[in-house]
Amino acid sequence: MPPETIYEELGVPHVVNATGTKTRIGGSRIRPEAVDAMARASEAFVRLSDLQARASELIADVTGADAGYVASGAASALALGAAACIAGDDLGAMARLPDTEGVADEIVMARTHRTGYDHALRAAGATVVDVGTNDKHLGTGSRNVEPWEIEDAIGEDTAAVAYVEKSYTEPPLDVVCDIAHDNGVPVIVDAAAELPPTSNLSAFVDAGADLVAFSGGKAVRGPQTTGILAGREELVESVAAQHLDMHAAEQVWEPARELVDPEELGGVPRQGIGRPMKVGKEELVGLIRALELFVEEDHDALTEEWRERAERISADLDSVAGFDTSLTADDKTAVAPEVIVSVDPDVAGVSAADVVGGLRREEPRVFVGADALPAGEFTVNPMCLTDAEADYAVERIAAQVE
Structure with missing residues (x-):
């Protein structure tokens, strides 16, 4: 001692x-190599969108997703993911969050998946719609959640379906993804503590998830204040547009195009709901180094x-x-x-x-x-x-x- x-x-x-x-x-013990990388990052400056774009490249590579993003913890990744599903590429909707008047804001979730952590979804303005029961625990042979209950809850106000990945959660993720996609809505997976094994980095994307949140400060042993979000390119672009510092003159606003396409957005977003969740250059570099080492371990x-x-x-x-x-x-x-x-x-x-x-x-x-x-x-x-x-x-x- x-x-x-x-x-x-x-x-x-x-x-x-x-x-x-x-x-x-x-959290966990941050890797010494990540600490060293963070110290070196503190000695110079960098455009954060460039650094997020590099992180996105690495996250995409190790998860098989289109793109990735570094948030200030897994809960932040969930909040930003919910914001992306609600606002999409609508600059006005982004500016109004968590006010969701006029846009689809419901997130369907199996009652047995509900935890205190889904407050992150509600913080973005989402209304969580519970489905299912706890009947499995009665010992009658019935299941807590039937697939048809998830489909029945999806309507015109549905922005996403949320899923908590644990060994006991049901229905299977691929079944939930098929239902959601048949109805034109994305699936957000909370997999904060589901590493290792490293195969889980890609397992949930392979099952069809549109956004997956992992902790960067648990088994990855990056900075405790980091989370990893992996998913579809257009949703990650919305995350970036609602998270990055947007105080810039339009004439010189040039974020990393790997993350945000200014022409597609049609203007400079206001400071988004992600602004209180900012990630520093040191944490970004520390997470990148820790994730590289995690997949080699x-x-x-x-x-x-x-x-x-x-x-x-x-x-x-x-x-x-x-x-x-x-x-x-x-x-x-x-x-x-x-x-x-x-x-x-x-x-x-x-x-x-x-x-x-x-x-x-x-x-x-x-x-x-x-x-x-x-x-x-x-x-x-x-x-x-x-x-x-x-x-x-x-x-x-x-x-x-x-």
């Missing part, structure tokens, strides 16, 4: 991250490293009185194998909530996964831990019982 980090120098306790790539504790070796670390953590914690451990199954939603720790409060003398709360109050703080506290469980994710940090986390977890 480092004796002191920059956070202690600032009077703030740092965190030992045993919960994974969570935004609330800083040996992910099988990395997964094996995570599994071995998880197995060691599991064995160590299993010896603690009142703890019973297991590893997540292959159909897990996390990209790394996690240690599930079940706590028997009668034996341990503390509850799972006591353990998690106690760890977060220490200095340094130790964060473990708290999503399953109602079931008396917490999780340990090896993804963002060094071996030394893993040993320290195990020591401090065990200390909560002593």
Whole structure:
């Protein structure tokens, strides 16, 4: 464990991250090569549309999409994607967002895909139209969402269909895309945490998605304030027109034509809804470098490293009185194998909530996964831990019982 980090120098306790790539504790460890690239980017200036055009080229290459764009996080990518689906190439509609009077603004979404993150869609002015039920959980054999329900909800006010990519979501994405495209509307996919495997970079585009949002600050290990949007050229052009700095005289307004065609737009857009979501030159360069390295990485070796670390953590914690451990199954939603720790409060003398709360109050703080506290469980994710940090986390977890 480092004796002191920059956070202690600032009077703030740092965190030992045993919960994974969570935004609330800083995402993941940015790649050193990306940090170096960001430092070099800070030393000079660049036209951001040129840099976004270079990023678009790389994103298109690794995803198979027409084009790409770098946003200030996956949620920003979703908001900009929704704005593009609503406004298209209409400069007036762009200028009025999130006011959507007079334009199609509904985004159809399966009720079981709804999360707090779809606020990003509504921030662009979209009205989310829920379809389906939760009947699958009744054990009757019925499904939560039938394909016909999605088609039935699409009408003249529909701007897009939204889809959250997880192992448990249904109907299959290709089925949803076929329905949407038969009705002339695009599909936006939230795949923020669906990397690795690298095959997912292209899987959702291959399935027919028109826009796909990934986080740039999780497994890609780029800047935490970046997101990746991949999709159809005309939608990415609308994203750029609503995001780039548009304070320019028309006579000299010449954005990178790979992103925006001034003649097609017919004028200089006003500052769009994406203006509060700007991305700096340093973050753009950092994301480009991190993405290049991510696609070159040996992910099988990395997964094996995570599994071995998880197995060691599991064995160590299993010896603690009142703890019973297991590893997540292959159909897990996390990209790394996690240690599930079940706590028997009668034996341990503390509850799972006591353990998690106690760890977060220490200095340094130790964060473990708290999503399953109602079931008396917490999780340990090896993804963002060094071996030394893993040993320290195990020591401090065990200390909560002593």
